[in-house]
Amino acid sequence: MPRRAAALLAATLGVALAGCAPVADGAGSPATGDSSGSDQVSLTVFAAASLTEAFDELAARFEERTPAVDVRLSFGGSSALAQQLVEGAPADVFAAAAEAPMQTLVDAGLVEEPVVFATNTLELVVPAGDPAGVEGLADLARDELRIALCDPSVPCGAASDELLRAEGVEAAPDTLESDVKAVLTKVSLGEVDAALVYRTDVLAAGDAVEGIEVPAAASVVNRYPIAAVTGSAAADAAAAFVAFVTGDEGRQVLDGAGFGAP
């Protein structure tokens, strides 16, 4: 009995450990042109939450082009992702919603030359039907309304702060969320009356929300940089993906999602 238990335990541990092992087979092999097809390259891309829809499509198209590469996307607040990379998270490409989180990685010597590939601006967003009668940025100061904003520690929050300060609006937020998609969810659920998100998020959310353009938002532009991570095990695939995103087809997808040109 003890022996059987020990064998079972060993087997379990073995499986668990195998699961933890990095998927590094085929690492270093060329991303494209390898017709053997047996050694798949796994490419991990960390991307800002606001890039979710655009990068889902970009990854699908890229995989179609280069079947040997399996793209794995991880979305989150740019600052959190940057911090994870500093702590050694195994990503091959990083795309941020602003230059500050990318600079953290440049300073740490973790990325090659970042390239700005898209721009984004903020928009006021309200639940479908605008139940609270929100008309403009000034409404964010109305205390009786429920307002969600991004936390100033993430790019959309920093941009929101800048915009509100420039317009002299003393916002009365009820929650400061850790990424832009969390803010958007609170709006589409109708839990808040208004919020500031990127115009691309308003587009992505469809009918659940309505966007209200803020003219002054044009002066607060977020620039999105992308870079391959230094020493990536899939360096070729990483470079190919960056080239794809910054290339013509990438531009076309990003355009469709509402991102501005760099």
Place this chain on the structure above:
Amino acid sequence: MTTRPGAATGRLAWPVAALALVGLAVLVLPLVTLVARAPWADLPELVARESVREALVLSLVTAVIATGLCLVLGVPLAALLARAADWPTLPRRLLRAAVTVPLVLPPVVGGIALLMLLGRRGPVGSLLEAWFGVGVPFTTGAVVLAQVFVALPFLVFAVEGALRTADRRTELAAATLGASRWQVFRHVTLPVVAPGVAAGAVLCFTRALGEFGATITFAGSLPGVTRTLPIASYLAMQTDPDEAVALALLLLGVSVAVLLALRDRWLPGVRG
């Protein structure tokens, strides 16, 4: 399968002992590293920050209130659960499952469920909004509710364990001597289970203090209103890991202090 007397006691077989040590290391090493890596020199400055103080006060206040609510609701629920031992199987199991589920559920799921119920479009939330004009999410009250949701089972099981091991004959004797049900509960049952209640309350408090997932989903994150210590720590990790570690140390310190004060008492109470 060895049943020789004496074999069960004494020293463990070496593979068992070795695995036990590995298990212990899995639990303890990360926390030891946290303590070792802490920015001790900057700690006073970090802890004195307004944002940290605010989060600490909010966490302590909400956790105390949540513990109070858990006592008020949990002791009767534990009494019901202990009584349910005489019930038919199905209702008894359903009741036990209902109390246990929040214990094993990811707290985020609890937060989503609370938001669906009490959000302004939820069945209860919409009524509260229509009748009293109050919204529950994004308030300090929502933080307390989230904490109660995740912490209540700890109190219930600690108290129930005490109730089940208590001697029912004293209660019967009191009843025979003419005490009402309430008198029996107040003067006989409660004093007997008081240690279990105390242990449950302390566990409940530490669990409430550490609540993160349900809080961020249901209550949001606003400094001074809903941003508790765990949430502040999570957010700080994105921009200022030193502050995050300082906040984490605060939480760890409070939890360990509370558990040390409990000694071994809590273990027998927490049985599913």
